[in-house]
Amino acid sequence: MSSSPQDLPPQISAFRKWTQRVLVALVIFTITLVFLLMAKEFIWGGRTSHELTTLDPKGTFSQSIQDLVNPVFAIAAVVFVGVIGGVAFIAWKFRDKGDDDDHFPVQLHGKTSFEIGWTLLPALVLAAVGVFTVLTLIDLNKPAPQAIQVEVYGQQWWWGFHYDANADGNFTGDGDVTTATELVIPVGREVELHVTSNDVIHSFWIPALNGKRDAVPGQTHPWKLEAKEAGVYRGQCTEFCGLSHANMRMLVRAVPQDQYDAWLANQQKKAVEPAKGSLAEAGKTVFLGQLCSSCHLINGVNNDKVEGEKGVKAQLVSGVAPDLTHFATRGTFAGSIFNLYGPDPSTEADPSGNAADVSLPGDPGGALTGGDSAPYTFNRPAVEAWLRNPPAMKPAYATKATVVRGVPLLRGMPNLGLSETQIDQLVAYLQTLK
Ligand code: CUA
Numbered sequence: 001m002s003s004s005p006q007d008l009p010p011q012i013s014a015f016r017k018w019t020q021r022v023l024v025a026l027v028i029f030t031i032t033l034v035f036l037l038m039a040k041e042f043i044w045g046g047r048t049s050h051e052l053t054t055l056d057p058k059g060t061f062s063q064s065i066q067d068l069v070n071p072v073f074a075i076a077a078v079v080f081v082g083v084i085g086g087v088a089f090i091a092w093k094f095r096d097k098g099d100d101d102d103h104f105p106v107q108l109h110g111k112t113s114f115e116i117g118w119t120l121l122p123a124l125v126l127a128a129v130g131v132f133t134v135l136t137l138i139d140l141n142k143p144a145p146q147a148i149q150v151e152v153y154g155q156q157w158w159w160g161f162h163y164d165a166n167a168d169g170n171f172t173g174d175g176d177v178t179t180a181t182e183l184v185i186p187v188g189r190e191v192e193l194h195v196t197s198n199d200v201i202h203s204f205w206i207p208a209l210n211g212k213r214d215a216v217p218g219q220t221h222p223w224k225l226e227a228k229e230a231g232v233y234r235g236q237c238t239e240f241c242g243l244s245h246a247n248m249r250m251l252v253r254a255v256p257q258d259q260y261d262a263w264l265a266n267q268q269k270k271a272v273e274p275a276k277g278s279l280a281e282a283g284k285t286v287f288l289g290q291l292c293s294s295c296h297l298i299n300g301v302n303n304d305k306v307e308g309e310k311g312v313k314a315q316l317v318s319g320v321a322p323d324l325t326h327f328a329t330r331g332t333f334a335g336s337i338f339n340l341y342g343p344d345p346s347t348e349a350d351p352s353g354n355a356a357d358v359s360l361p362g363d364p365g366g367a368l369t370g371g372d373s374a375p376y377t378f379n380r381p382a383v384e385a386w387l388r389n390p391p392a393m394k395p396a397y398a399t400k401a402t403v404v405r406g407v408p409l410l411r412g413m414p415n416l417g418l419s420e421t422q423i424d425q426l427v428a429y430l431q432t433l434k
Pocket of ligand 1: 154201202203237238239242
């Protein structure tokens with residue numbers, strides 16, 4: 001206890017008393033404000049357009065998480081009101097009334113019924129919450145062998161997907177599909193993910209569809225998704241994984257079953273062969289002649305390079321950079337930070353990645369199913385800017401000048417010093433890869 005008021009000049013004593021009251025009021029006010037803001041986000045969060053909110057579930061599994069969060073939040077609200085209300089009431093009722101009463105109040109310390117009460121009650125509340133949490137966790141982690149099987153791999157700084165399209169239990173055999181950045185799934189079907197990493201620890205997270213799952217090199221973690229309605233659901237790597245961690249995004253595109261079937265059938269095909277004498281054919285020559293083909297794979301074009309290193313089974317695997325076989329069927333590129341299609345040909349690269357969802361193909365007859373992407377236009381300015389100088393578009397250790405402990409570090413796409421003619425040819429080629 002501080003010294004009694006009698007020892008201090010009355011002004012200082014009064015000042016100290018008021019300071020204490022203001023401090024207590026501030027603490028209670030702050031806690032209440034934080035809680036009310038949480039409640040506001042909790043109740044109205046789903047109605048705002050936050051793409052990464054966890055409170056607006058669009059899938060079966062995110063819904064089961066929400067069904068757990070709702071009662072837990074209600075319990076927390078009751079506890080909060082009880083505790084804060086009790087503290088405020090007691091602080092007010094037993095405040096220093098300035099009547100110089102030296103009477104020392106009766107102490108409750110050691111009162112057995114109270115001790116048992118405030119030990120037992122929180123234990124019971126936490127036990128109840130714990131039981132439902134564990135049940136939900138068990139449900140979320142149940143394997144789904146009948147589901148669509150997809151291997152998800154994180155890599156600095158993009159996500160790759162291997163579909164077991166021929167359902168033989170292997171992700172990279174004949175007829176399987178490799179794609180990057182975007183996971184296309186049919187609405188209302190369970191998709192079982194096998195999450196892993198090719199380099200450092202990442203974390204896969206599509207908040208509208210499920211919680212997070214770490215992608216750890218050398219390990220495979222099971223995870224599940226199921227979208228209840230068609231749409232584009234964005235995600236973000238949530239484990240710090242280096243310079244462009246914040247630019248390691250991904251999206252799930254949930255489409256009707258027939259569109260998914262058409263998409264999958266198209267992805268299983270080899271790359272489209274450009275017309276003889278076209279600009280795109282010149283682009284294919286650039287792709288093969290430049291370093292592009294050392295890292296990127298275009299199925300039917302440079303498989304030999306990959307097969308030579310990893311064997312036949314690896315023929316659809318591009319181990320270093322995103323597979324480009326059906327590049328133009330995606331809505332985004334470079335770790336899903338740039339839109340590949342825009343409603344307007346003058347669409348500039350949007351580093352924020354917040355352009356309207358309509359810029360993403362996926363409509364009947366859209367680029368997704370191999371058709372024309374009208375009315376959306378190929379985002380030529382963004383792709384050109386990317387080819388001109390990738391590290392400027394997306395920070396990465398993509399220059400030999402970046403040396404770590406004496407070793408030149410290359411992560412991300414380097415600047416290849418392409419001429420404007422080569423860029424034009426490459427863009428023309430990439431645009432044909434549907
Ligand atoms: Cu990958 Cu952060």
